[in-house]
Amino acid sequence: MAGAGNGVSDDLIRLEVVSPNVPDLTLIDLPGITRIALPNQPKDIGKQIKNMITKYIKRQQTVALVVVPCNVDIATNEALEMAREVDPSGERTLGILTKPDLVDKGTEQDVVNVVLNQTYVLKKGYMIVKCRGQQEIQDKLTLKEALKMETSFFEEHEYFSCLLSEGYATIPLLAEKLTTELVEHINVNLPNLENQIRAKLDEAEEKLKRLGTATPDTDIEKRSFLIEKINLFTNEIKNATKGEEETINGCLKLFTNIRRHFSYWETTLQTSCAKFPRSLRVDMDTYESQHRGRELIGFVNFKTFEDIVRKHIKTFEEPAIQKLKEITRIVLSAFSDIASKQFVPFPNLLRAAKVRMEDICKVQQQEAENTIRTYFKMENIIFCQDTIYGVSLKDARDKASQPGIFMVQKTQLQLTVDEMAHHTEAYFTSATNRLSNQVPLIIQYFVLHEFANKLQIQMLYLTQDLEKLNVLLQEKQDLSRIRKQLQDKIKRLNAARQRLARFPDVDYLGDTLRKLETQTNEKLPKKRAIQENGEVGTRTKRKSFQNWTN
Incomplete structure (x- = not known):
């Protein structure tokens, strides 16, 4: 297991001891710390062992039993330092x-x-024991005899007898200590352990839910299964188009993201309107110097008005197309993410869905672009309802004549420019209002709603071809194995929860351990000992954890 030589391995050697007289406890015997590698050991044997020890003792559910010989300096002991x-x-x-x-x-x-915990303080304290020596093991000294000799050693020792009377010495008292620590440690860690099991169970169930159920066997069942999968997919697509999809990790909903881009489009139009009066002066100067005909000064030429308005509206056409492309990418990405989530177990079905999405998306984007360009051609027709235009013109004139604005004597040309500004601002306000609504409506219709509708139809066509059912529903490699592993894991976690349900508090465990001690007491001889009140009495030596004498 560990290879040639005296190496180590992370693989556990499991030894299960079944008896009514032993506690339900897992004891992991780790190798001792090695400082110098032997000739037949890896050079990094010390590092390997330390890593192995750390892997186990760092767990919060673990109680670390640090064994230290009495004849070494505890302040420099490496095992205690690792535990700390x-x-x-x-x-x-x-x-x-x-x-x-x-x-x-x-x-x-x-x-x-x-x-007595006066040198190197540990909250759980210390115990001292005398195990069988190698010679005693070779001489086949029994465990019962070894326990008698251990008790006699501490009772008769000049210094260590007090440790026995205080309950800090011998293997039977160590067994009592471990029993007590076991109960207390379970009491502390049980709530946290329940939470960990619940979290792992939720995680496993969520993974299994994402994988879905296994593919049916018959063609009829497979077709129904595929229809169900496609309906789940298209329903989530529809929810996304209506802004009703579920999001995780604070991600924006699809429609929320699209609305933000429409707001940027509206801001672009408003910013351009604000800059328009300044650019009008340049346009009017150009007209006066290059295009003015026989009309007298002060007359507002409608042809000039049309040319100026068309020129500025035309500047919005390419930004509108660019906005269309941005939103198309967003929609395609969102739909692809939904497909990846719904069809993750079936790569062929996912591939088929993405091919159809890309094809439909390309067509819908082109139709939307054609419609937008057609709309801008319509905007070349200078038209506005009289009532709407009249209100906009009045607002423009009122804004220019607001009280407090410094008035100066103006030339006739300046008056002409001012009048032109009023008309162009009034018309521009109406035109940009139309653009701020119409362009988003066109984009929504073609690359959101029509995209979703046509995708649903194309996906349902997949269910008509019975010959391709097996190909479309072919699962990922090893997916069945992963599903089985998750099912087994859920079964184990549920079993663990049922076991923990037997421990609403530690009373059950305490009763079990007390019964265990009573059973072992009946089988062991009684030894004379000093009780806590100083009187001579009897103390029954317990047999638990006698493997410590090995």
Whole structure:
């Protein structure tokens, strides 16, 4: 599994122990930290092991049991330092001191201070145990005998006996400690765990929903299935044209985006109207010097009026076509996104939809462009209803004669220019009002509504060709496997939720663990011990987690 030599592997070796006398607990035994690689080990073996350890101990649901020999300096211990990096507050770290029989003379009190959490502070504190040595294992010392020897060692030790009386020593008391920590840790992490499972379940269900159900087997079912898919697609297209589609991540609705572009178009027209009086002076000067005929000064020539108005209206034609192209790209992109979302499992169907969209879009854009250019040709006909034009002309004259405007003696030419300005401004106001509405209406009709209607018809034609059903409904490679994986994941997550439902609080777990301790108590011998009140009594040594003696 780890390759040749003494390497390591991230793959877990799972050993399941089933018994009525063991707790429901996962214990992950990680390799010890290696500093120098052996000849038959990878050169980066130390880095590999550290990465493996970090991967497990950084999880918030994990309680890290840091095993440290008593005869090393705890302040420089690398395992504790790694635990502190991922658990700075020490809330998930429990220190376990081993090999108390190898402590140097004179350092016993230092060990006691560590266990009493006075040196390197951990919120969960420390425990001290004496496991079987290698020689004892070879001599086939039983676990029961090892526990007796461990208890005798701490009871008779000059310094460490106090740790036993305080409940910080021996493997059975470590089992009690771990049981308590297990209950408390579940109590703290259970709500967060439920939220994580709910979030993962929602995510998996949403992915499965996007994939949709598997393709049916018969041709009749396939045709109905395809019609359903196409109807969902065209309905969402229609909703987009009406501004009723659902959006995510703050994206603009299609019609909202289009309306913004229409507002820019209106602003362009209004800005041009504001600049028009200044450009009129240049046009009038050109007329006087190049085109004036036999008419007397002061007469407003209608032909001049027509030429000036047509010239300025013509300047809006290409911006209108450019606006058409911008909005066409927006609509095509939005429709393509809808197709990609609806037909994601079926690449051939998606490709067929996009081909039809591009073809229809090209035709609709050309029709809209032809209509816009025809409309601008109509605008070459200078016409406005008398009532509308009369109101606009009065507004233009009233604005020019507003009180407070500084009046000077004007020449006849200036008066002619002023009168021309009133007429052109009045007509220009009416013309730009028509343009600001008509161009958006033309664009909406051809590249939004007609586009959507024709696309719906073309997509429904796909359902008529039974020979192409299998091709259109051919799923992406591995999609069936992904769907099965998601279904299995949802099944596992639902099972996890059901398991968690058994724990509305930690009472159930506490009762289970207390029953476990009672069962093990009945099978173990009783040893004399000092109770918390100082009297001589009995303490039953528990058998849980005896694998610590290995």
